[in-house]
Amino acid sequence: MQASLRRCTQSIARRASIRDYLSAGATNEAVQINAWIKSIRRQKHVSFVNLNDGSNSDGIQAVIPNTLLAESDDSTNAGLQTGASVTFTGRLTEKQGGRKVTSAQAPKSNVELQVEQIKLIGECDGATYPIQKKDHTAPFLRRNAHLRGRTSTIATMLRVRDTMTQACYSYFREQGYTNVAMPLITSSDCEGAGEVFSVMHGPQGKEKPFWPGTPSYLTVSGQLHLEALTIGGGLGKTWHLGPCFRAERSDTNRHLNEFWMCEAELAWTETLEDVMSVVEGLVKSIASRILETNGESMKQVLPQGLDICESVTSTSAAWKRLTYDQAIEELEVAAKSDADLFQHQPSHLDGLRSEHERYLADKYGPTFVTDYPATQKPFYMRENEASNVSNERTVACFDLLVPRVGELVGGSLREERLDKLVQSMKEHGMALENYEWYLDLRRYGSAPHGGFGLGWERLVSWLCGIENVRECIPFPRGAEASRF
Amino acid sequence: MQASLRRCTQSIARRASIRDYLSAGATNEAVQINAWIKSIRRQKHVSFVNLNDGSNSDGIQAVIPNTLLAESDDSTNAGLQTGASVTFTGRLTEKQGGRKVTSAQAPKSNVELQVEQIKLIGECDGATYPIQKKDHTAPFLRRNAHLRGRTSTIATMLRVRDTMTQACYSYFREQGYTNVAMPLITSSDCEGAGEVFSVMHGPQGKEKPFWPGTPSYLTVSGQLHLEALTIGGGLGKTWHLGPCFRAERSDTNRHLNEFWMCEAELAWTETLEDVMSVVEGLVKSIASRILETNGESMKQVLPQGLDICESVTSTSAAWKRLTYDQAIEELEVAAKSDADLFQHQPSHLDGLRSEHERYLADKYGPTFVTDYPATQKPFYMRENEASNVSNERTVACFDLLVPRVGELVGGSLREERLDKLVQSMKEHGMALENYEWYLDLRRYGSAPHGGFGLGWERLVSWLCGIENVRECIPFPRGAEASRF
Secondary structure, X not given: OHHHOOOOOHHHHHOOOHHXXXXXXOOOOEEEEEEEEEEEEEOOOEEEEEEEOOOOOOOEEEEEEHHHHHHOOHHHHHHOOOOOEEEEEEEEEEOOHXXXXXXXXXXXXXXXXXXXXXXXEEOEOOOOOOOOOOOOOHHHHHHOOOOHHHOHHHHHHHHHHHHHHHHHHHHHXXXXXXXXOXXXXXXXXXXXXXXXXXXXXOOOOOOEEOOOOOOOEEOOOOHHHHHHHHHHOOOOEEEEEEEEEOOOOOOOOXXXXXXXXXXXEEEOOOOHHHHHHHHHHHHHHHHHHHHHHHHHHHHHHOHHHHHHHHHHHHOOOXXXXXXXXXXXXXXXXXXXXXXXXXXXXXXXXXXXXXXXXXXXXXXXXXXXXXXXXXXXXXXXXXXXXXXXXXXXXEEOEXXXXXXXXXEEEEEEEEOOOHHHHHHHHHHOOOOHHXXXXXXXHHHEOOOOEEEEEEEHHHHHHHHHOOOOHHHOOOOOOXXXXXXX | OHHHOOOOOOOHHHOOOHHHHHHHOOOOOEEEEEEEEEEEEEXXXXXXXXXXXXXXXXXXXXXXXXXXXXXXXXXXXXXXOOOOEEEEEEEEEEOOHHHOOOOOOOOOOOEEEEEEEEEEEEOEOOOXXXXXXXXXXXXXXXXXXOOHHHOHHHHHHHHHHHHHHHXXXXXXXXXXXXXXXXXXXXXXXXXXXXOOEEEEEOOOOOOEEOOOOOOOEEOOOOHHHHHHHHHHOOOOEEEEEEEEEOOOOOOOOOOOOEEEEEEEEEEOOOOHHHHHHHHHHHHHHHHHHHHHHHHHHHHHHOHHHHHHHHHHHOOOOOOEEEEHHHHHHHHHHHHHHOOOOOOOOOOOOOOOOHHHHHHHHHHHOOEEEEOOEXXXXXXXXXXXXXXXXXXXXXEOEEEEEEXXXXXXXXXXXXXXXXXXHHHHHHHOOOOHHHHHHXXXXXXXXXXXXXXXXXXXXXXXXXXXXXXXXXXXXXXXXXXXXXXX
């Protein structure tokens, strides 16, 4: 096989990409294209090859006269298969009359490559190649995550995710936020839920702490450190997009053990509305950038995602806001009129279940539910002045619920009053001595502030219309062990 | 203390930032500024307060008539100290004649705030506040990393790092690369050096693997996975900027246990020059963006960094390229003419020591050293056709050496030929069965490709002129245990 892995010309990397060629149009000049074969259809006089080099999602159609194939050696001829890499030289022309109707999968550009010379670079044995043309199951493709980018769905997701990341960087820059790096190895367990990974060192079976006496966890959230830079570090507005970890065994469509979060903190805010409007602005600007950049390629591959992005950007009206009390009331009314609507009857005490969240988001579209009872939420959330109708203490917080996915974002004002924070930490049974630095932020120039964390794969899942978050990250870490 | 943590008006977050006000100029309109006190100087008739809200590096000067202070209550008056947070209302005017000469540290803008009303928001007890005006040692500030952003050096570094990140995203987007997320928990040890952290789970002292039977390490490099997306996934050009981990005990200025890497892979390249030109373009465009965005604020705080950025962007000439053989020869000549030049005499067999790397970078500025003996480099580097003058096998690789820092980037063409790769892995004593997926990339449409990894904190260190990489990341993980 390696015999056919031939060397190309020295200038290979200086060549233009398919995207460059397509934007130049049908120049009829000699060009060289290095790419992978997406598909090949051999017809009577010519063969149609869909080529993709990664520079755009659509690729280009190449037309090989069968006379040229007849001149090629046997191994080249046999090697022209899906998945192989090739160097084709030829001329770019307008697609010719009869060729316009090829297949639904054919590149849509009106330019095609008239091939004059063929070189097989890397073979791809059809007998063992895992990514065949037929539909694979998601778990099968996950086990072949190193190759699944060659499927249209994953390739498009990867491009959309890139667009989203770029849009996120633009949005926060324009809003005056400083991007900061959060530590992943940490000695604090932000959510206090205990489901953390430990970082150890040493031979298998004899792992020891690397820093004896100091607990080393993988971070579950960058929030506390982000607060430190925002308030303690005086940056005022900060954000990051990066990995977080939860050592949970949740085998669902919405959970990963290693996932990405987009988190932001802003100082000098006293209303939840300020934080919610940042979230809403961010998500809308991401959806709008996706439409601009990936809209065309999503039409065929991710049509549901396209619809969602269009609906998110089609109205400038603010998303629905409901207090927790209002949400429970709505759910109780709905449950009364249809006894089979929910598996779990909504109740103020039990909190919102996934099915309740989905009901609200299906009814209203993206919905902020605010002001939850303090007992349902982490220690750092700011206590409201007034309690709720049930006479419970509530906190100034929100969850953003979106259709199909459920909880996408969690945010709150942070408790900036030292005495209230200490009281809350004690109530949550936390060891204050581990959080002295966090308390310092309330000792030395404290300021009212708030922030949020957005689950990145959930956002990819929602805006792409992809069912499972494991298809929303290149190499998922979930319930199944991974060989990557 | 908390009694003075007063509530501001509801519209607080909708206020403009200091940056916004300064760009609008001296409007003489009533404004409200929420900020931290950087310093306060009480004079006969007025007090000068340098305010900073994080929206720019310079802040704004506020002028409080002492008559106003006389009207304030005692706790407010006493609370106006370095580090406290305040809400000042007043009018923006041109700086007044006699006030232009204040101090070297005063904000340079010609606009100042004539304060009419004062509110103390968060006190900062000068008796215990760790970040006083006087110079602190770097280790002391590291132990107070949650507050050290209030020092000018760290604040400026954080802003420069943000600029660098933004510049990096722009550069790769313009060059047609797809940004991808690399897994941090992985079962492969890319460099084969064994200095990896293990990811475990469970109560302290009884930690167990989370995925039994599958090794779980923290990644030492995203390269292998990046290759998978570039070649196996057909994206063609990919990159990422994210954390990597090494469980080494190197207590130096250049090492961290958790550090960031910018890595990129490009398909269809057969010459090292293609890869080096991406690196050179990237670093030059980052330096140029720093000058644009942070040049002014670096003048006072990081003047050495400013010089470096200027020298990097001042010439369009390509950086020096030397083969390993040429480098050794140069060093041997230099050592002959000055016996005390090096502690370790340069020799072909021993490789380049840090002192040798520094000598070359001091002499030539940024220098690419290429084509090292295969035995000195990892398994994945592409073997050159010709061996070197010592008749050793060499690989198509480079290290980029820069003044003061030494090795900043490592890159190579990757071995894309299956048989050569298998041979190299065997020679490196690797367990092939763990790398079947990596070998698949050479089985199914392999293509010539190359890439590099750039140490992000080393780049921050170099371009900021900051001695130690621990001052180049918000929360460093190094030899000392960290409480954050």
